[in-house]
Amino acid sequence: MYAAYFGFRSLPFSVTSDPGFLFFSQKHREAYDTLLYGIEARSGFIEITGDIGCGKTTLCRKALQVLPGSVKTAYIFNTSLTEIQFLQTLLTDLGLKVEGKNRHALFQDLNRFLIQALSRSENVVLIIDEAQNLKVRLLEMIRMLSNLETDREKLIQIILVGQPELRDLLARPELKQLRQRIAIRCQITPLDLPEVAEYIRHRLTVAGWKENNIFEDDAVAEIWRYSGGVPRIINLLCDKALLAAFAAGQRTVAASQLHPCIQELEGIPQ
Numbered sequence: 001m002y003a004a005y006f007g008f009r010s011l012p013f014s015v016t017s018d019p020g021f022l023f024f025s026q027k028h029r030e031a032y033d034t035l036l037y038g039i040e041a042r043s044g045f046i047e048i049t050g051d052i053g054c055g056k057t058t059l060c061r062k063a064l065q066v067l068p069g070s071v072k073t074a075y076i077f078n079t080s081l082t083e084i085q086f087l088q089t090l091l092t093d094l095g096l097k098v099e100g101k102n103r104h105a106l107f108q109d110l111n112r113f114l115i116q117a118l119s120r121s122e123n124v125v126l127i128i129d130e131a132q133n134l135k136v137r138l139l140e141m142i143r144m145l146s147n148l149e150t151d152r153e154k155l156i157q158i159i160l161v162g163q164p165e166l167r168d169l170l171a172r173p174e175l176k177q178l179r180q181r182i183a184i185r186c187q188i189t190p191l192d193l194p195e196v197a198e199y200i201r202h203r204l205t206v207a208g209w210k211e212n213n214i215f216e217d218d219a220v221a222e223i224w225r226y227s228g229g230v231p232r233i234i235n236l237l238c239d240k241a242l243l244a245a246f247a248a249g250q251r252t253v254a255a256s257q258l259h260p261c262i263q264e265l266e267g268i269p270q
Contacts, residue, residue, distance in 0.1 A: 002246035012207035019062035050188030053232025114155035132162035190229030218255035
């Protein structure tokens with residue numbers, strides 16, 4: 001709708017987790033580099049936490065894009081699975097057949113696959129998104145996956161990605177063994193005001209905008225104030241602001257023009 005009006009190649013503030021739009025704040029860069037290092041070093045368990053909408057999933061998808069072909073990956077985002085369903089999903093993602101096999105057989109197949117991968121100098125990575133919703137029993141089974149190792153290195157790298165509640169979950173006494181196996185932890189925090197300005201410019205540029213910034217300084221400050229620096233909320237507000245600017249025939253957005261957009265996001269009658 002407004003893409004042609006502003007000359008965008010694509011919508012700059014879509015809320016989908018598009019790695020092409022990933023903005024590297026300092027914390028995002030630290031988490032990204034740490035994630036890639038942990039995979040390369042075969043660190044075992046890695047924990048990535050951050051508030052809702054801070055870009056955890058986008059960061060993981062970006063990492064998946066740049067991993068070499070020697071790294072085999074499985075990505076699980078449905079955390080309401082049973083133990084057998086979890087194993088089936090993992091093995092299916094790795095290209096293995098699971099029909100008619102019980103838990104023991106699935107574990108055997110996975111162990112065989114991991115040993116064969118190691119013999120080919122391949123690495124295997126499992127990313128579990130929304131991990132804060134995992135049941136304790138399933139987390140214990142996931143811990144058992146880390147027992148698949150040689151004398152010198154882990155056969156599978158497990159990345160737990162979740163909201164801050166994940167840290168509370170892993171702090172439970174019954175998960176002490178799993179908690180002690182986490183080799184790397186990193187937290188993604190909201191953007192500060194200068195980063196919000198850079199984030200908006202970055203997404204506009206990726207979308208094809210080549211002129212002066214559409215959002216005036218007071219608008220950027222208001223976006224930061226309302227969003228708390230959370231990228232998903234920034235996207236929602238900026239998208240509505242651009243639509244409103246298009247409808248009004250305007251080429252820039254000021255703070256005063258954001259107030260109706262904020263009211264709409266909050267469900268406040270205008």
